[in-house]
Amino acid sequence: MKVAIIGTGFSGVAAACQLLARLPAGSELYLFNASGSMARGLAYGTQSDEHQLNVPAARMSLYPQDPGHFQRWLQTQSLAGDGHEFVSRRLYGVYLQASLQAAQAEHPGVTVHSVVAAVQELETQSSGAERLRYTCADGSSATLDVDAVVLALGHFAPRAALPALQQLPAGLYINDPWQASALDELDAEAPVALIGSGLTMLDMLLSLRRRGHRGPLLALSRRGLQPLGHRANELPPPNWQLDHALTREAQTLRQMTRLFRAELRRAAALGRDWRDVLGAFRAHTASCWSRLDLSDRARFLRHLQALWDVHRHRAAPSAIAVLEAARASGQLCAVAGRLQLVELLDGGRARLSWRPRGGGEARSFEAARILNCSGPTAGSASGFAAERSPLLAALQQQGRLQPCPLGLGLHTDAGLRLLDAQGRPQAGLFYLGPLLKAQHWEATAVPELRVFAERLAQACTAP
Template structure:
């Protein structure tokens, strides 16, 4: 007999855990819920599995609640911890908590929701490899077994981009280390010469660990555009005078012009440029959806890098560490396209081409892949996604990024028909929603999917 559930959640990191919490909280009947997650602990995933204290959230504590109806819930949890006794609540709200604490918080809230719910939750350590249609739902198959579920939430999260270069297939740990391999990065000798490929937030994580380990060797940062993430301001205000609605009818070029002007106007009123980005923050999805397909392509081709470094910022104290490293010459920034990586006896030789056509050769002890998230669904190397695409249950999202879904998160099949009983949470919604990766979006998606699924279950009972 195969186990049978009302709701199956595939993936049990942050998004899957938020979905489980919401189903448990909203259930009015003894629903049977299952989370399928091969990792040893729920709620961690890529972002929150780090045990390194220097890896901080990139969203202030006051905005990281798991629950849309209790906006200060994470702050309450964090402030109640013994190590914060006597700390100013205001300072904690605007600060950046260690990411490892966030997994503990989610696990606590899952525990609370389980205790208070009439529903039951089972966690199975299975990696689901295929979903097949059944008369009343879906059959979920994995090497460990098969289960049946009436409704499925797909929460399979992020995939890392492979190092985009000839020769990298022949490199292995410890010469080639992934930025999300936190233990691998921590094991790098402090005297080693290191090249980090990619200059986004994953690169910052790597640098912080090297810094915490007293790294002395030279660090090369290499990326095609060599643009570093900007820091948050210590003034968290949003510029309420900036007219967001006026952006909607405009194309990308004109929007950028308005943004730059808005930042100058903000400065004239004593506000940091970040205040304009803060004003845009709740409107990210609407701004993306109001671009037509050609303008979205233009954004992806020409503006996305500028958007990313201004939108996904680092804590001010982290920005200060980066500036120090840069100033004392330990950090060298290269604007170049990596061509080849060749493993030697002792080192890795990297060959790259700079913007002005020069050849750049670096001999380093380690190369770290910090190229970030793979957005193209066909390159994610997740067998479940390949099966869903191959059998026509799904199709790639707009511009080939993520999966094609509707605004309620229903997965669309190869003919564009929505699956009422198969919904997607998180980064796979990127083509439709753009802003869909961070907790402020995940918690709202989890709540909405749980509302739809628990209502449908109650109606069918």
């Protein structure tokens, strides 16, 4: 059997390790990655140790059936703790790479090919095989026929808040803050604007502080919400039981919101932390999301998603301490408002003008560097743009995708087979990654993605 995995971030590595354990001897596994950096991706490609995982080590095993796998690996590096620690994302990338190499060694009957190339097109052959057309790093083109393809594509780069930002000179506006040169040649006293105030903003703040940056920082977002932190001992007390009316019976967003707020009040009355409620609800999120109709899902995205994200996706306590210090010193000013105008000034700077949330006169800030920290995006209500994902755009044009009408991602069947435009599962085409959010909502973190990877491998290798 021949299987190709396109993308080798967490999702691609998780799928590869699960497939290696299930593919019959004599099989071939092709790992495609345009960047040539295996087991990294957007989340774990950073080389900065101050960028920490947002989940304690005890919950970050690659394997759902072996929850202690990551901690045991940390022991081999003489880094093991009690499971509460938040290790660097760079180190987690090393773990993923080591785990993939170990899985290859444990299953020598499967040949693994690492291909540094960008896949641009898939085509189903009359035999049922999938033909990949791809461009290699040297510019040459090639094709490959395989029995199955796993799309393990992650998030796309953020969109600019205003088109005018894209017209600014190179180096003044950075749309992708993760590029290696994002902070190069930046004077320590220079004012910096951060468009967005969430976890990406926090990562950039950490990088700036590590470099000794002393200049003023503006974090501008629609609501002004900033990251919240995990507890220092982030292994929640067990046995918090949610009301069945919330987890099993509620059918509308209004009902769920009312019952969820009641749970928070009950927890507070018992002296428990609100994080315990979110932790208990996590196992039921997908079920609740599946019961909401399209209008309620749209209403959630419009009114509640920002609040949900800041409470659900929390940061390591040490990172929050840096954020609080930057605010207390006056270096960081976080504001809520809508960016309205960007003007290029003399001296290589730009003036950003925004309207404060709730009204009032426009305000402005002059910046020597502008970083788009609005976070990664998925598709749009109409699908996938060719400039953001040529492969997904081509598949949609072929009628081989069913994008979410709210722009959250893609639809699959229970075995992660992609549905075509008519809603039919495609036997040899699978998807694993954050675009599963369209159907499951919880599909961006390791604890959920590793379970999806196991499910996909079982479906892909089923007789």
